[in-house]
Amino acid sequence: MTKIAPPVTLAEFELLVMVAALRLGADEAHAVSIAADISERTGRIVRRASVYMTLQRLEDKRLLTTALGEARAERGGKPRRVVTLTREGTAAVRATMTAIHAMTRGVKI
Amino acid sequence: MSAPRWATALLRRLAASNGTEADVLVGDLEEAHRARVARRGAVLAALLTSLEALDVALMLLRRRLVGRSVSRGESTLTRRPISWLDLKLGLRMLVRYPVLTLIASSSLALAIAIGAAVFAFISLMLWPRLPLPEGDRVVIVAHHDQVANAPESRVVADYLRWRAGTGTLTDFAAGRGMGRNLTMGDGLIEPVSIAEVTASMFAMTRVAPLLGRALTDGDASAAAAPVVVIGERIWRERFGADPGLLGKTVIVSEVPTAVVGVMPAWFRFPSIYEVWQPLKIDETAVKPRAGIGIRIWARLKPRATPATANAELAVLTAQAATDWPATHTHLKADIQPATSPEVNDPTERTMLAFANLVVALLVLLVSGNVALLMFARAATRESEIVVRTALGASRGRLIGQFVAEALVLNTIATIVGLALGQQAMDWGVNTFTRVANDGELMPFWITATLPPVSIAYGIGLALMATAMTGILPALKMTKGISSRLRETTAGGGGLKFGGVWTVVIVAQIAVTVTFPAIAFFVKSVAWRTEDQQIGVPPERYLSARLESASGMSQARFESAIRRVRDDLVAVPGVAGVSLADHLPLMWNGFHVIEVDEGGQGPTDDDFPGAHRITTAAVEPEFFTTFEAAPLSGRLLVAAEYIEAPQVVVVNQSFVDKVLGGRNAIGRRVRYRSSSNDGQRPPQQRWLEIVGVVRDMGMSAEPSLSTAGVYLPLSVRAVSSLRIAARVSGDMTTATNTLRALAAKADPMLRISDVQPLSMVRVNAVKTVNYVVRALTIVSVAALVLALSGIYAVMSFTVSRRTREIGIRVALGSQPSRVVLTILRRPLIQLATGVVFGGLLTYGLASLAGETLGLSLGLLGYALVMLGVCLLACVVPARRALKVDPIAALRAE
Numbered sequence A: 001m002t003k004i005a006p007p008v009t010l011a012e013f014e015l016l017v018m019v020a021a022l023r024l025g026a027d028e029a030h031a032v033s034i035a036a037d038i039s040e041r042t043g044r045i046v047r048r049a050s051v052y053m054t055l056q057r058l059e060d061k062r063l064l065t066t067a068l069g070e071a072r073a074e075r076g077g078k079p080r081r082v083v084t085l086t087r088e089g090t091a092a093v094r095a096t097m098t099a100i101h102a103m104t105r106g107v108k109i
Numbered sequence B: 001m002s003a004p005r006w007a008t009a010l011l012r013r014l015a016a017s018n019g020t021e022a023d024v025l026v027g028d029l030e031e032a033h034r035a036r037v038a039r040r041g042a043v044l045a046a047l048l049t050s051l052e053a054l055d056v057a058l059m060l061l062r063r064r065l066v067g068r069s070v071s072r073g074e075s076t077l078t079r080r081p082i083s084w085l086d087l088k089l090g091l092r093m094l095v096r097y098p099v100l101t102l103i104a105s106s107s108l109a110l111a112i113a114i115g116a117a118v119f120a121f122i123s124l125m126l127w128p129r130l131p132l133p134e135g136d137r138v139v140i141v142a143h144h145d146q147v148a149n150a151p152e153s154r155v156v157a158d159y160l161r162w163r164a165g166t167g168t169l170t171d172f173a174a175g176r177g178m179g180r181n182l183t184m185g186d187g188l189i190e191p192v193s194i195a196e197v198t199a200s201m202f203a204m205t206r207v208a209p210l211l212g213r214a215l216t217d218g219d220a221s222a223a224a225a226p227v228v229v230i231g232e233r234i235w236r237e238r239f240g241a242d243p244g245l246l247g248k249t250v251i252v253s254e255v256p257t258a259v260v261g262v263m264p265a266w267f268r269f270p271s272i273y274e275v276w277q278p279l280k281i282d283e284t285a286v287k288p289r290a291g292i293g294i295r296i297w298a299r300l301k302p303r304a305t306p307a308t309a310n311a312e313l314a315v316l317t318a319q320a321a322t323d324w325p326a327t328h329t330h331l332k333a334d335i336q337p338a339t340s341p342e343v344n345d346p347t348e349r350t351m352l353a354f355a356n357l358v359v360a361l362l363v364l365l366v367s368g369n370v371a372l373l374m375f376a377r378a379a380t381r382e383s384e385i386v387v388r389t390a391l392g393a394s395r396g397r398l399i400g401q402f403v404a405e406a407l408v409l410n411t412i413a414t415i416v417g418l419a420l421g422q423q424a425m426d427w428g429v430n431t432f433t434r435v436a437n438d439g440e441l442m443p444f445w446i447t448a449t450l451p452p453v454s455i456a457y458g459i460g461l462a463l464m465a466t467a468m469t470g471i472l473p474a475l476k477m478t479k480g481i482s483s484r485l486r487e488t489t490a491g492g493g494g495l496k497f498g499g500v501w502t503v504v505i506v507a508q509i510a511v512t513v514t515f516p517a518i519a520f521f522v523k524s525v526a527w528r529t530e531d532q533q534i535g536v537p538p539e540r541y542l543s544a545r546l547e548s549a550s551g552m553s554q555a556r557f558e559s560a561i562r563r564v565r566d567d568l569v570a571v572p573g574v575a576g577v578s579l580a581d582h583l584p585l586m587w588n589g590f591h592v593i594e595v596d597e598g599g600q601g602p603t604d605d606d607f608p609g610a611h612r613i614t615t616a617a618v619e620p621e622f623f624t625t626f627e628a629a630p631l632s633g634r635l636l637v638a639a640e641y642i643e644a645p646q647v648v649v650v651n652q653s654f655v656d657k658v659l660g661g662r663n664a665i666g667r668r669v670r671y672r673s674s675s676n677d678g679q680r681p682p683q684q685r686w687l688e689i690v691g692v693v694r695d696m697g698m699s700a701e702p703s704l705s706t707a708g709v710y711l712p713l714s715v716r717a718v719s720s721l722r723i724a725a726r727v728s729g730d731m732t733t734a735t736n737t738l739r740a741l742a743a744k745a746d747p748m749l750r751i752s753d754v755q756p757l758s759m760v761r762v763n764a765v766k767t768v769n770y771v772v773r774a775l776t777i778v779s780v781a782a783l784v785l786a787l788s789g790i791y792a793v794m795s796f797t798v799s800r801r802t803r804e805i806g807i808r809v810a811l812g813s814q815p816s817r818v819v820l821t822i823l824r825r826p827l828i829q830l831a832t833g834v835v836f837g838g839l840l841t842y843g844l845a846s847l848a849g850e851t852l853g854l855s856l857g858l859l860g861y862a863l864v865m866l867g868v869c870l871l872a873c874v875v876p877a878r879r880a881l882k883v884d885p886i887a888a889l890r891a892e
Helices: A012-024 A031-042 A048-060 A087-104 B005-014 B019-040 B042-066 B084-096 B098-126 B156-162 B200-205 B232-239 B306-323 B346-379 B382-390 B395-435 B452-478 B481-490 B499-531 B554-569 B621-625 B652-657 B731-745 B758-800 B802-810 B815-822 B824-847 B854-881 B885-891
Strands: A064-072 A078-085 B138-145 B150-152 B169-183 B189-197 B227-231 B249-252 B255-263 B275-278 B295-300 B331-337 B541-548 B574-580 B591-595 B611-618 B647-651 B668-671 B687-693 B708-712 B720-727 B749-756
Touching: A012 A031, A012 A048, A012 A078, A012 A087, A031 A048, A031 A078, A031 B019, A048 A064, A048 B042, A064 B019, A078 A087, A078 B019, B005 B019, B005 B042, B019 B042, B084 B098, B084 B395, B098 B346, B098 B395, B098 B452, B098 B758, B138 B169, B138 B306, B156 B169, B156 B295, B156 B306, B169 B200, B169 B749, B189 B232, B189 B731, B189 B749, B200 B295, B227 B232, B227 B249, B232 B255, B306 B331, B346 B382, B346 B395, B346 B452, B346 B499, B346 B758, B382 B395, B382 B452, B395 B452, B395 B758, B499 B758, B499 B824, B499 B854, B541 B554, B541 B731, B554 B574, B554 B720, B554 B731, B554 B749, B574 B611, B574 B621, B621 B720, B647 B652, B652 B687, B652 B708, B720 B731, B731 B749, B749 B758, B758 B802, B758 B824, B758 B854, B802 B815, B802 B885, B815 B824, B815 B854, B824 B854
Parallel strands: B189 B275, B227 B255, B611 B708, B647 B687
Antiparallel strands: A064 A078, B138 B150, B138 B295, B138 B331, B169 B189, B169 B249, B169 B295, B227 B275, B249 B255, B541 B720, B541 B749, B574 B720, B591 B611, B591 B668, B647 B708, B668 B687
């Protein structure tokens, strides 16, 4: 009988990055837009270096993939590295959210 | 509106070698920057983007240091040899053991400082580089007569033919150097080195003037008014950095000349020059291999190499030989480096390279000691290491942790060490300039800045130190860790100091014993120098150097110096004046002489059958000026000042050392022509000794003032002399009077080093004291390190054998006897080190000729050092004596 590995759960900032990438969609999710999205919605100051490190870590864990996008004029003609969640990544987001909901349900905060 | 250029350049540099990655990072920076500009304005956006770029750059650096990505948790620790966490732990360990951190990092810093500075200094002496933009492309085009085997500098015709550029060389320039007097606005005369150069020299060096303009081709035309470009030092020191100096007139030798520009202080091209004038060439009258001697410089074209340039020059000189067969048939041109090493003698070059090796060994020794301290500290954490092993940490992981701790320590030591190295370099170059170069300017490529190659060397030494201080203790700590786990739980520690540590301890103690002794010997030179009596107070004597400027005839020089002397004698407050090639306290090198019928004293080991003496050529007035009455015989008289003198006067040391105290009058001496000490003999005939005078200091350092011979001075044969005046009045007034008299006597007469004679001694003592200070710092560092090492070993031994001490005491042994047994091994190491150090000191002292009474002194010194080292044993020994057997056994 094969044992099914439980889905990976995410740390808080990892979760924020993954959700931002989901929200922005495969064509628009990249380091700058992810940092801006988290910053706008949470009011936190987000260091882009932290986003780079987190994206790298999540890619190492195979929770997302990156690919080169098109070169754009507003970037000085440089390409973007766009982010797409893998199936494991989506599962990890779902599992983390479920865990948070499960833990917070009924708790007055 | 783009992101700051430095920020994008920084990210590009730090991004992975993959260019796409750099493009993405720079693109992100640009995108974020544009968004910020729209929201917050350009200035704030530039500031925030710069900060963000620094943050990302740090992240990239961190990635480089510890791997591609940084994860949290223990899982990363098992994947990488050194993790970020290891480095943090290393930092915490430094804070936790502040004394060890201070001792280890300061010792390593000092070792790295000495290593980097010595390497930089040796590099400058052996492999100098021209500090110009692309300076390694600047070359000298030198001509050589292959038949006469001599360099040929009359190459103006060749320069004019090539100056437009050849296939491999461009930016041709020419020039020649000379010494002249520069009369400043304040009326004072300063001897300066002047370079007459073509205007193209400034373009070739690619250095812009600090003020005004460089020379132009127009300045070199025959009708042009005389102009000069001066160096920043002269501008600041002699003209008070007057910005309105341009256009004003100075006198160069006797010619009023307008100042048109000021070059930066560091620029002294081609070597030591601080004044540049146009090289005037009458192109209509140039003939091949005739006229003035010049030097030609050029730059290698971008793709040219020395080999291709030489190949082309061979073709060009063959063409010249065809065109000018009468003069150029045997001439060969090739390119040479534009710099010349300060040390050319192969033996000296080898010795310098060897000195570098010795310094590297010193770093190795210091590293070994720090490794010892690290090991002792690690030993106190044995249980932690055993637990980590039990929990699954591999040996590689444990070693990684030790290396990370050493890396943190060595990084701090390297930063401090390189800063100290820069100071040491500054000191070294200044001292070398003062001592070896007699205070003259050094070539401008001898700079006091630590060059990048030395910084790289210092970092290399630091990595070597990291390997030693990290890997060695780690290997020792983790060897047989599993079996130690069992031993530890069974109640006995298996960790011991091994043979490597014994060697390190003994070597360190030996060096520690040697350094203060060397410092003492050097200091004793300063004491002897201060104490030397020359029979008169040197502070009452004014001295100066008088030289002829380039182009000054010998007759004019002779007339000028005689006038200065005669005028100075007439000045009130001056009691006597004399000329000499060397004055008392000034070192004149050795000469080798033979004495008729063989000398009665022992002859020199290096020159069998002969003696090493020093010589000074003096006027008859010299002896009266320095109040030296004949001890026997008579003094030199004016009649003996002929072309080929046949008499000499010697000093008392000559009688004692060369003649064994016998009568000197009537004996004859002859300078040996084949002496291999580098000094040309002043005379080659037999010379009769006619008188003996007291010792008057043939050098500032008395041990060098061996036997001395005074020859009659022949002014006709020299272009540089010293003048001495006995002053009974105010010395400052006399100094200014002498300068004014020299200026009045002849504007071409160069006067320098105008100072009381006592300054020769003061400068000599100051230089020696600099060396003593450096040696003292090294000695103190070595002593502290050695004492810490001994303390660490002793403490370690006591802590490892507490149980044994308890059992022995419980069985009735005397505590003092137990302590002696336990500490026997470290004490033997200590004694061995002191003995080796004593032998090393004895050897070095013998080499320096310090043998008298040394044996007793050495024994006393060795005992004192043994006592000092034993101080480090006091605390561990007391700790061992206080061991309570019951507590020790219960604890186990």
